[in-house]
Amino acid sequence: MSEHARVEYRVLGPFEVLIGGQHLDLGGHRRQIVLACLVMEAGRVVPVNRLVTAVYGEHPPASARSQVQICVSALRRSLGADGRIITRDPGYLLEPAGDDVDLKDYELLLGDARTAAAQGRRDDAVARYREALGLWRGPALEGIDSSLLRAAAGGLTEQWLTAVEDCVDLELDLGRHRAVVAELTGLVVAHPLRERLRGQLMLALHRSGRQAEALDSYRAARRTLIDELGLEPGEWLQRLEHAILTSGSDRPVSADTAAATGAVPRMLPTDIADFTGRAEQSADIMTRLGGARERRAVPIVVIAGTSGIGKTALGVHVAHRLADDYPDGQLFADLRGHDSHAAGPEKVLERFLRALGVPGGLMPEGLDERAERYRDLLAGRRMLVLLDNAGDESQVLPLLPGDPRTAVVVTSRGRLGGLPGAVHVDLGVLDRGHSVTLLSRIAGDGRVRAEAGAAAELAELCGRLPLALRIAGARLSARPHWTLRQLAGRLADESRRLDELSHGTLGIRASISMTYDNIGAAARRLFRLLGILDAPDFAGWAAAALLDRPVEQARDLLDELADARLVEAVGGPGRYRFHDLIRVFARERLAMEESADAAGAARERALGALLFLTEEAHRRLHGHDKLQVRSAAPRWTMPGDTVGHLMPEPLAWLEEERSSLVAAVPQADRAGAVELCWELASGAVTLFEQRAYLTDWRDTHEVALAAADRAGDRRGRAVTVLSIGSLALVENRFADARDRLEEAAALFAVIGDAQGVAIAGYHLAYLERVDGRLDEAAGRYQAVLPVLRGCGDLAGAAYVLHRMAQVELDRGDTGHAEELLREALVLSRRVGSRRLEAQALHRFGHMYLETGEPGAAIEPFEAALAAVRELDDQIGQAYALSGLGLAHLRGGDHDRAAVALTGARSLAVDHGERLLEGRVAAGFGELALARGEFAGAVRELERALTLFRDIRAGTFEAWALELLATARTAMAEPGGVDSVTKAG
Template sequence: MPDSILTRTVAPTGIAFRVLGPLQVEGPTGPIRIPPGRQETILACLLMEAGRVVGTDRLLDLIWSEEPPDTARTQIQICVSRIRKSLAEAQVAASVVSRAPGYLLRTEDDAVDLHVFNRQVMASRVLVKEGRVAEAAETLRAAVALWRGPCLAGIPSEALRTRGLRLDEDRLTAIETYLELELGLGRSHELVGEISRLLHEYPLRERLRGQLMLALHRSGRQAEALDVYRAGRQLLADELGLEPGEELRQLENAILAGDPGLYAPGGAPHRPEPVRVRPAVVGPAPATPYGEEKPHQLPADTADFVAREPLLRRVEAALLGGDGQRALGLVVIGGKPGIGKSALATHVAHRLGGERFPDGQLYCDLRGAGAEPVSATDVLGRFLRALGIPGPVIPDGTDERAEMYRTLLASRRMLVVLDDAASERQINPLLPGSSSCAVLVTSRSRLTALPGAQRVELDVLDQEQALELLGRVVGDERVGREPEAAAALVRTVGGLPLALRIVAARLAARPHWTLASMVHRLANERHRLDELAHGEMTMRASLSLTHDGLNRADRRLLRLFSLAEGPTVPGWIAGALLDDHRPFPSDLVEPLVDVQMLDAVAVERTGEFRYRFHEVIRLFAREQLTLHDSPAVQLAATERMVGGWLAIAEKAHARVYGGDYTVLRGTGPRWQPPESYVDRLLVDPVEWLDGEQANLCLAVEQAAQAGLDELCWDLTTTLVTLFESRGYFDLWERTHRRALEATRANDNRRGTAAVLSSLGTMHISRQQPEEARQALGAAREIFDELGDVHGLALCRRDLALLDRQIGEDDRALVLYEHAARDFEKVGDVVGRATVLTQSAYIWMRRGHSAVAHAQLEEALSVFRTVGYAHGEAHALRRAGQVLLQRGEHAQAEQTLTGVLEMVRRSRDIIGEGHLLRNLGEVHAATGRYEQARDAFERALAVREQIMDHGGAAVVRLDLARLLVRFGAGAEAGALLEQAGATFAARGMRHELREAERLLGELATRRPSAP
């Protein structure tokens, strides 16, 4: 096979471009001066994206933060021309070429220090896998030595500085990794000084703190190790109001207990849940233990929690039981709103934590008090994903999900916290079947029909507890100055913890107020509300008093914030609701947090907080919204909020696909959160989509309810980026059905077609060809009427795939040809490349490997140019299959091994199974029995780990073919019988016929060993 984009490598050369610090360019005769400002910014951006096209619009945004001048594009051209001239005159082996829609910098990979760094990090992972740990550590140290200061220091571009910060984070991760490796080599004593200096520079890095603790402990300095932990704990509390992470807490416990495991044989470090280098395996290797994740989903503990120790011990004893406990530990905490059920459950769960439930803690807010409680089916889906099961493998039905869930938990010690449950029906499918686990439930309902449950009914705080809570919020000294007023205040709120926290927060924000004045104010408010029942009156009085004491802007935000219905909400929502574009929108929310009307419950990767309403306060705020804000005001705020979700979601999609490709766009208004905030948020765009899936799906529902059909369908189809990659088929269908109702109700023809087309893709993923054909046919008809070329391209692409799957290759090729032409017309290069990849499979199947190879070459060029990693991996896998078909086994093995490395890095377990199977086929074709068997067995292990029974049966069939070929008939027969039973149960007729054929063939032979 000729040298091509599939196979070529780049010979190393000297580094000419340095971005890991201030921008520097080096030619054969010495440094080259690039004028600061625009030229420096453009060159820096091109180097960061070397080998990929950078759009002119992107360069405009980097240089002009506000409206660019009319001559902006001309100025960009001039700058690029001058950069070209500087590089040419200095004889630098690089060029800047024009490539629609912008420019591309071509140079050798080793000419850019960033590429060298990435390559050395990758090489270190391979060395770790090969057991060459010392060399891996040295390689990482060399990679880190490339840094000359903060990445891109001095470049006048906020967006590039943000990118530089992400790369600086990669540098820190590399440092922590080589320290971890060297600790494993027994170099603890030598590393203490280096780690201490690093921790002084980065005091909030918990991994560094843990490494210093371990190095000190192994050096015989246990007291200092514990001091390092205590200093870190105090720093986290002072700076962020957080406790150290689970790993650090477990390490402290291990040091206190003198755990001998901290001195592993040979000096290898042994810590609870160590952070390890994930090796980039370059050949078939043991599958990553997916399905064995240890989730830690508990929300933060309440800092001012107050409860009697006997109550805590009672709940813990009920959960843990005795040593001979044979039944599931199940506790239901009940009580009225605001009594502290969730706070108690969270506190107990943290107390037991990793020590008693070392395999993890699952948590879900079931939203039982809301209009639409979370279904057991959805919760099971979330839990199964948290336990490592990929979305496409998760079954649709509740019973099947519950069976898989119980199987995964059968041998584990896990705590499940189900907060705010609505009914026994919601909870029953979520109960593990093993006595090694325990379940903690909170509910306003009594839930008397849960067998074996022990109930704890919470009452209001007694006076001593209430005064303790009050002192924690306003200060013991202040309570001590007015003991009678403090006692009266406790009586006035009836000992209700939420009400007490609210009025105490108001006092804390007004240090000049006396406690007696608050008692008087609250008594007057209660008198005004004396028509209410006592419990409701207590809460309403507390809320009204605090609400009325807020300034006008804060009251308005409180009302509008109730429109955000998610379990936790990011701070930018406040900016959208108020149409306030300040760079730090969380500043708007903090006054509400200060008075306990909102809780700050988590910190995002951006450093911004996330917020949550207590449901009682949300209802109060919603009442105020109805009283004070017109429907038009509410609709405008909702439109901005949904527009904000769409703005970020479409940026996430563009980062995944390398641009706004393979998706249709509507005309609904976007609301743009701060750009620097979004850049930090979308470091991993799919992770962001996944983390916000509840809010995003609720935004679809709110848009539909508000009649915002254009925003509704646009957001819905954009979320397919998440649904498809994670296999969230139930969310895919639910959101699309809701959007379809909205578009049809508003006679939105294009939106209806877009949703139907996307539903067709979902049905294909679910292996529902008839439903797919029906949805795609209806969408195609509307797009044809509208003359929507892009929509037609999407439909034809999927209809071609359906034809290909049933062997109608000629019809599929015609559709693919039309789709490719349409994608080209609208500039959707990724859509066209996807079509080329899919049609290449048909040409390969027909034996036209040269045609297939040419199409894959073109597709790969596009995928690599735009940075669409999934497309690149898919095309490379097809290329490996083409090479196998052509008998170029060495090239096939090299290509498929590279793709295996890619899918493992991205944690694509399903892709890993496919690639291991393909490698087994390569080894079998070359007669390498042991390697083929090993690859098939690893592929089988992957499928079994994720409980993909159908996929496992297919691999058993492959393995049986191999064994038959090499004479191991008895073993093959057992595999075929097992696979056949699965095929029959799942209606996999073609595979069943093949298994039966092989069994019949074996019946005529005498089984023998290879």
């Protein structure tokens, strides 16, 4: 098989695939079903859940998703490199570029035919219709054993019959009545209940001079309808028979002259008088369904959203606005899909048929017979069908018309991905402005304007959920003596909020309960356990920890909750959140249905999983374990392959879980899990430091320190104080940093933790160096290095070595500095820490600058920059760019120097790195000196000096003063350019 062989997909008849003209053996029936689903939706994503339903029906095995993945892999191999099955969230997409899909060709030809007919080009229209109909080789998808695909095939067959009828109408108009008699005779035999076909045959026979046969055909139709359905022929067919009887064979009779008036049902509920917002969604639906455009298939719009979000209100409102576009009537049914008394499609069809004029005594028996009669009555009519509150596709599929002149709007809590070609409109909560507007329309505009602040607070307490807002507004309307502030105060108590959001027959709790009661037991348990989490959103791993199950199982249950709209997808793939009121309901169910011990164990697993993954992210990011000795806090561990799948990019994972980390620290404190509290705070520093989330760093550590102190946990206090001291270093608050680091060193000494003392010691050594006390700095570094080596902390040793090298550079001993840096580089690479490696390379660059070799400095600075960019370490990038700028500057490339220093300044300012900002300003001052721009040099160097003095950085202050003196001298002496250039 050629790699680029043309592929033909055929669904209009027995399902088959041809490659290079040769039939492809697709293998087992599951592969055939999966590929048929993808072909039916070619060019559109088919969710995995729909593929699972197509293969296994409503009760799939636990391995269903993996089996579908296996099928897709096998199909990709069979179809070759251009087999074109693409993975795209939330499923797969068949992209048949350069290939043939008979269904797509058929739809395009039908569109051309209808366009030609609308433009009066009847001959062209018939030619296109016949070309399209010629693509059919038999019943659609014949041989495919799938109830979902059988329903789709039934829809295709209905469209095919409508296309045949439309084509025959044109041919009758063109006088080709004799040519269509044989075809119509066969079609009537195959579809004896299809009154439009019967009428066309009667017309063709009559116009061919065969009046008696035309009337015989009517009598045969009447017998069949009475025998099969207990029905007389429809009014249109009766009028046609009368027209043939009274016209004589030489007088033409048209379908128009026999058109029936028919029943015109108007079943829509009353429009919502205070309908608010949703302008964008309304316009979208109106655009898709409005007007009298020719269409290839019945347009279906699914309005999806959680309970109380306003789906019905939007559906009814839009249906009323569309009523003029559907003059033949509007049908409505509440399917009660999430109720224990859901409306079956057979009962709904009975209501619809009665509304369409079918008497009760002549009602067809059985779902299929009613659905066929329903589609027949809607054929040729412009009608709108609104199906409210659908539970799943099985409720909707039998209620879909066949004629593309009709349109369907469905509301559902799920997306109903199994409805072929449906367009989905997902509803979220109202924005703040519309929430307050809705309150004012119910409770009174004057009241709301008088308490604007309380109204905004009330809207937020209602979660901006339309149902909750309506209940709140109704309660205020019923109690004119209440203030909005009073009701907001009542809602502020979360334990009473759902009790307060109840009025008459309206209630949030009852609305959510209906959905909760109709999901599986495992999904219900996950739902209530998710109420434990304080984070605003969560991922599958958190659900797995809560349940103590593998991640894949938890994700399947999350998908079930998402389908039921009890949680909503948010942010990146696989992340979910609660609506505020649904979270309240989840916590109610948690308290009612889970013991305190079970809830506590689940909480401990979730927090332990977060701690485990945070430590894994640190290890994968830096190539070594956390520096501090771990506490006995429990970890909920996961296999390495699972962790690798969760965090292909560790820093990105930490960023995604930032809100979880910030929320987990106080949650652990409230639960009395002290060690979890301070370890989570300490672990989160990996993110806080690299992304400069300094407020998060401070807030979490204040909580952790208070928790450790209340519990008398000396290790917890030591670790937390050490981290607070590190924060002070980052913020250049060197005096505060020294106080905290000295306290941490003393605490670690008391508990006998030599490693902790060493870590505090090398931070203090940095402060000595910043103060210009190089001998003291060297002494501290030399003291801690053997301790770190002795306890196996090679990463800490590498850090100290490159810091010692900087001290030696400051002293002017470049030889010793180079030895230390080479050892630091070896250790950094041994532990696999790209960050430490980047720091050592950075020091190498500065060493070459000190030795007057700026050209040699460029390579290590560029290597350091590449490493920190790989880590997405923006502060590291700022330092590398600063060094690179100096290397270019001293090498004479002023333009590149300016570019690098500009990048460094931008990052330093963005992240509040005042020490680095001062160093960059000094670099710009040096650049201005080299360019002879002495006034600019003075401005930059004065700025640098101010920054260094503010943070008491003595060493750097001396450097800035030296450069500033040079710049001022150059300004004062016209011949000073030469001396400045020499100094640069």
